Amino acid sequence: KAGVTQTPRYLIKTRGQQVTLSCSPISGHRSVSWYQQTPGQGLQFLFEYFSETQRNKGNFPGRFSGRQFSNSRSEMNVSTLELGDSALYLCASSWGGGEYEQYFGPGTRLTVT
């Protein structure tokens, strides 16, 4: 069974630009969550989508947004990029509720210059 895939794997953007990252969950999984990992803040939860609805949201500014499609694939968007947005962005998928484990993708490494 294919794992969680994320595209692109690496990305370089300039401050002020916007970026869209994509995540394809494991087949059959309906929940997709996004995390940001930086050396200073560690792994931080961004948001979770379940059946195309945002179910949970972390403490990030409105520049960070996401959506989920009917096939459970998800995208996250960051507008007006700042240098501090440079991070590894991880996507995780799960069958559904909190009793299930999450499976993480390899991440997208975003560098903002």
Place this chain on the structure above:
Amino acid sequence: DAKTTQPPSMDCAEGRAANLPCNHSTISGNEYVYWYRQIHSQGPQYIIHGLKNNETNEMASLIITEDRKSSTLILPHATLRDTAVYYCIAREINAGNMLTFGGGTRLMVKP
């Protein structure tokens, strides 16, 4: 979710058992204990989870104390490939899939 406390780092000799402790003294009755690990620059990998009974799978064993205030992850025969940061997370069953990661334990397996 309950706060968890882990030692920042541990060493283990290759082939020996690695016992990673986690304190979750404020855990509530409907919170599971989850363990994930992250090998450098890769996405976190699920290891095991449990509610109150001890659990074992092909990767590890999870021992939860009777009062559920602490747990231990056991890697029975550590290899160099087990070198990673291990995260213990307490998560409420009905709280969706938001994982709150702490600092974790950096396990170094040495030959």
